[in-house]
Structures are given as C-alpha cells and as structure tokens.
Amino acid sequence: MKIATYNINGINGRLPNLLRWLAETKPDVVCLQELKCETHKFPEHALLGLGYHAIWHGQKSWNGVAILSRYGEIKETRKGLEGEPEDTHSRYIEAFINGIVIGCLYLPNGNPFPGPKFEYKLRWINRLQSHAHKLLSFGLPVALIGDYNIMPTEMDTYKPEKYIDNALFRSEVRKLWRELVNAGWTDAIRKLYPDMRFYTFWDYLRNAYGRDAGLRLDHFLLNEPLRSRLLSASVDKSVRGWEHSSDHAPVWIEIAEL
Template identity: 70%
Template sequence: MKIATYNVNGVNGRLPVLLRWLQETEPDVVCLQELKAPQEKFPEQAINDAGYRAIWHGQKSWNGVAILSRDGNIQESRRGLPGDPEDLHSRYIEAIINDVVIGCLYLPNGNPAPGPKFDYKLQWFDRLTAHAQDLLNRKIPVVLCGDYNVMPTEQDVYKPERWLDDALFRPETRAAFHNLLAQGWTDAIRKLYPTEKIYTFYDYFRNAYGRDAGLRIDHFLLSPELNSRLKAASVDRHVRGWEKTSDHCPVWIELTH
C-alpha cells in the first residue's frame, strides 16, 4: 500500500502537474493540502478520470485538504479537528482505506511569530495532539500525514541559524512536534533514513531547489500498529523541478499488507 502526501499549492492551477505525477507514480492513496479551492471547484472529474475517488474539504482562496484512493474504497471518518467549533479553516480530513485510518492535515504556518497566527498554530497543534491520542487509544493502524509546517530538528533545515525566529522552527513548535511523537508515533522518514539530509520543500526564491536549500516539513507519523509494516519511503524530489510546479515535493511511504 503506497500512501503519498503532497501540498499542491493550488489544485486547479497545478492540475497538470498533479495528474502527470499520479500517472507516473500511481500511489494507492494520496493526501493533498493547500487546495486553495472552494468545495464546488475541486476538479473531481479529472481526478476520477485519473483513476481515483476523492473526498475533500475545500475553502475559497486558502487551505483545503483532500484524500484520493485508487481502489475506490474510501470511507470518510472526520472533517475538521475536534476542540474548536469556531475554527472554520479547512485543515484536516480523515478516512478509512483498507482498514487503515488516514488523517490528512495542513498545520498552520504561524508566521509572523510571536503573534495571533503563531498562537493559532500552537492551539491547532494542541488539538491535533489530543485527537492523535484518541486515535492511539483505539489501537488501530493510523497514518497522520501532511504539511506539518515544522522542521523537527536542525537536520531538517538548510542553514538552521537563519530560521531561529521562524514559526516553523521556533522552540515551541519543535517541542509540540516532539510532544506528539512522544505519544508513540513513528516519524516514517527518519525511521528509514535516520541521518540523511532529506528535504520536502524548496522556496521559489533564490534558486532554492537548484542549490538544494530546502526544508523537511511534510511528514508521515505512524501508529505502533504500522511500525513493522513500513517497508519504503522517499521524496519525489524531481517533481519540484517541473514547470509550474508546487514549492513542495510529493512524499510517500509503502506499507506491507
């Protein structure tokens, strides 16, 4: 079972890139973030024609998350995180596919920090952590993946000294991520590549991709039930070099059945 996560940075504007990548790699499940499209503007027909069924939680101009399934079986189990009924951001959707719970998330950026946006980021992180604990308590196979907007360690960022005051790298953000991991989740990429330099995001400015000056902010967290089933993981870095592409690379893992 191949599961991918991809912040598309606008699903309609990047649709040719998304469809090309889907055809090239054929993941079984795809979690998309930053759709930047209202619910009615999601390109469902094009996704269906590519061989996928989809559920999505859209939002005009901003945010938006979706889960695509190639085998057609997709059972939505949640949209939106519990804990704040007034939070209208489309940042979380969850489904059961082949007996695996898959949570697709787009964690707030949080800049400028400190400030209200950073406060919202940490509050959202707290709600994610509470929901993650509920999922763990059910002792079922769970994948929590997406754009976490966190570089967990200095290993995950090009020139970390330049990012010390950024919301993605502040001590509070990293502590929240490590607090989440400490519940019993496994960072899939780091389990397989504990010491390698791996980036999933390259800014559009200053030739970041060409210089390999990136960040690792797209993550897969696995519940203990999936630990022994993880057999491969990688970043489709070359997609970042395509014309009119997202600033994120697709990231994927493979689980044994």
C-alpha cells in the same frame, strides 16, 4: 501499499502537474494539502479519469485538504478537529481506507512570530495531540500525514540559524512535535533515514531548488501497528523542478499489505 502526501499549492492551477505525477507514479493513496479552491470547484472528474476516488474539504483561496484513493469509495470519518468551534479553516480530513485510518492535515504556518497566527498554530497542535491520543486508543493502524509546517530538528533545514525565530522552527513548536511523537507515533522518514538530510520543500526565491536549499515540512506519523509494516520511503524531488510546480515535492512511503 504506496501512500503519498503532496502540498499541491493550488490544485486547479497545477492540475496538469498533479495528473502527470499520478499517472507516472501511481500511488494508492494520496493526501493533498493547500487546495486553494472552494469545495464545489474540486476537480473530481479529472481524478476519477485516472481511477482515483476522492474526499475533500475546500476553502476559498486558502487551505483545503483532500484524500485520494485507488481502492474505490472512501469512508470519510472526520472533517476538522475538535476544540475550537469558531475555527473555519479547512485543515484536517480523515478516512478509513483498506484497513488503515488516514488523517490528512495542513498545519498552520504560524508566521509572523510572535503574533496571533503563531498562537493559533500552537493551539492547533494541541488540538491535534488530543485527537491523536483518541486515535491511538482505537487499536487500528493509523497514519497522520501531511504538511506539518514544522522542521523537527536542525537536520530538517539547510540553514538552521536562519530559522531561529521562524514559526516553522521555533522551540515551542518543536517541543510540541516531540510531545506528539513521544506519545506513541513514529516519524516514518526519520525511522528509515535517521542521519540523512531529506528535504520536501524548496522556496521559489533565490534559486532554492537549484541550490538544494530545502526544508523538511511534510511528514508521516505512524502508530505502532503501522510502523511495523513500513518498508520504504522517498521524495519525488524531480517534480519540484517541473514547470509551474508547487514549492513542495510529493513524498511517499510504502506499507506492507496484510
């Protein structure tokens, strides 16, 4: 079972790239972030044409998350996180697919630091921690997947000193990441590649992709029942080099079928 995550950075504007990548690589499940489209403008029929059913949570101009599946109809289990009723951002959607709970998330960027956007990011991570704790109690295989907007370690950025006061790399954020992981989750990429610089994002500025000046922002957190089934992982880096590409590349893991 191949599960992927891709911050598409505008699904309708980059739909040809998305459809091309899906046709070429055929992942079984895909978590998408930063749809930047209202719910009624989601390209459901184009995706069905490639055999992908979908659930999604849209928002005008910003945010937005979706889960695609080649396994047929998807059982949606949640939209949004508890803990802040006034939060209207479309950043979390969850489904039960082929025996696995899949949580697709787009964690707030948090910049500029300091400021209200950074404080919102910290609160959102705390809310995610609370929900993740509930998911662990279910005894089911669970994956929390998406654009976390967090670089957990210095190995996850080409130039750590540049990001000391960036919300993606602030010590407060990385501390919360460690607390989340240590509560019972496995960072799939780091489990397989503990010593490798493994980037998933390259800025549009200063030829970042050409220089491989990247960041690792897109993560798979697996609970124990799923961690034991992890087989492989990679990033489809070449997609970032396609014309009119997102600034993220698709990332995927392969899980053993039961």
